[in-house]
Amino acid sequence: MVRVLVGNDWSEELEEPAGTGWAVQRLAWFAEDGDILVLPVRPEEEFLAYVTSLTGTRRASLRILVPPPGRVGTGVLTADRLADPGFLVALRDLLGGQPADEIFALWPDAAVAELAGALGCPEALQGHGFLGQSGGLLGSSKAVFRAVAAGVGAPLPDGAVCADPRRAELHIARILDDGSPVILKQDYGSGSDGNEIVSRTPDVPLRGARQIRVLGAADSGSGGVGAGLRAYLDERWDWLTAGGRHRVVVERYHPDSRAYFAEFWLSDDGCRLGGHGEMQYRPLPDAQVMPAPDLDERQLHTLVEGGRRISEGLRAMGYRGVLSADAVVTPAGEVLFTEYNGRATGSTHIYEIVGKRVVGEGFGRDRILLERVWPTGWEVPSFGAALRRLRESGHAYDPETRRGAVVLAAYHPGRKGVMLCFVDEDLESALHREQLVGKLFTAG
Structure with a gap:
């Protein structure tokens, strides 16, 4: 069985990629005998030897392939690197002219589906049709998550998905009026970087967000929408929505969880x-x-x-x-x-x-x-x-x-x-x- 492991991380369909090729070297932990690892930069040999000594994989059986630099350099596996003609020739040579049995990628990107198609083995990538239509993005959308979770009956914090700042105002004010702080989330934010907390008091413990914005009762609209809340959303809406491209999740924040x-x-x-x-x-x-x-x-x-x-x-x-x-x-x-x-x-x-x-x-x-x-x-x-x-x-x-x-x-x-x-x-x-x-x- 021949597997192709792809060390990609995040999608350039969401934002301009940046990286050093360091984080995706965790791909080595998934390697098994005979695998082909596609990475943005070549990993340190000492690191590969160390990982394989613990996993029991034969280091000598692994093949490492690094595509030529792409439009943003060498730090990430952009779509143009995975579609590079020379890279595809080299990968087919490593496969010995046979289709791959399995393709495993860190990130379920449409570019990986296109790679599977270019290799003539779309069936090696499970969910190929879904991923080929950029379906992998749905798995990172906080807005889609709330719809799916609500649809299957999983318990959710009180909140709403908002495409309009006026709708966001109403839900933020409603939750604040109930006596709880609110966490606002970018649809595709990662690692808590896209989150902010809005509260009526400054004593809320900060967790899972970059900052807390304190709005007094008059600002946040006790019994309605306050001018301070509207000013806050006017200031931050572009950031929260990535320039208006995405929706915002408004959610009751539970301190000390x-x-x-x-x-x-x-x-x-x-x-x-x-x-x-x-x-x-x-x-x-x-x-x-x-x-x-x-x-x-x-x-x-x-x-x-x-x-x-x-x-x-x-x-x-x-x-x-x-x-x-x-x-x-x-x-x-x-x-x-x-x-x-x-x-x-x-x-x-x-x-x-x-x-x-x-x-x-x-x-x-x-x-x-x-x-x-x-x-x-x-x-x-x-x-x-x-x-x-x-x-x-x-x-x-x-x-x-x-x-x-x-x-x-x-x-x-x-x-x-x-x-x-x-x-x-x-x-x-x-x-x-x-x-x-x-x-x-x-x-x-």
Whole structure:
């Protein structure tokens, strides 16, 4: 079986792409013997050797192919790079003139469907027809998410999808009048960058958004629409709608909630649960813990079964691939779904490969995973140096004890770091190990 793995991330149909080719190197975790990896830049050989030593994949069996630079350079796999005639010749040569058996992409983009067609094997990409019509974008739309979730009966926070600022005004004022803050979401925002909170008081904890805008009772329209709220929307509407191209989600914000996800793999054969976990914020995404901690039986059931219904709804439309259903658990114990992400997320390779393949059967029973996003103050000189420090200190992941730190991604020179996942028997032990490892990389 020959697979083609495509390291793309996000869609140029949504915004002008930018990147360094660093984040998509997580594609290496999915590689199996004989795979062809298509990446925007060639990964460090030391990183590939490290990943394959943990997954058991034979490094020598993998083929790496990097298309010529495209219209925005080499950092991302734009559509023109995937359609480059020389690249297609080279890829067909690696396939030995035979069609690929499977095409797996990090992002379900129309350009990948076109690549499958150019290779003469559209059937190798499940959901080809849907993706070829840019259906993959529906899996990242917060507006479409609310329609699908409401349609399948998954619990949602109070709110509305708004294409008009006057409609947004009315729903924001209504929720504020009920005594709750409001979170506004760009339709296609990612990583909480497209979110803002509107509140009548400044004491709302900031989580999952860049900033809080405080509007007094007169400003926000107690019993109606206030001038301050209208001025705020006049100021921010262009940003919220990406220049008027998209809709805005208005949603009741539940302070002090905890954020969780349940991720599913959708295929022609059905819908299977991949994994679940907690997402921690400070105020933007800061860490992940897998599997999901501190949920009672009812809450976990609601998270998984609600996520399954949402996934089945999108699957019925033709979507195939990974879908993460995100939810919050409120201080009152309610489970409310807030969005989905139709792509291989920053969680997928952690639970699916590090958890299930590297850690093995004990994952979720006697071992948990803690990933920390860019710990403050950490500086790593290079991937190789970071790995050596971990090994010399005894903190590198040990397959015998099934404990230690796994380096998830290669070195990012701009941020002077790598991403780490801590494997231990419980969260307390993982946090303690994180503190010890931090001493290896903290400047001064």
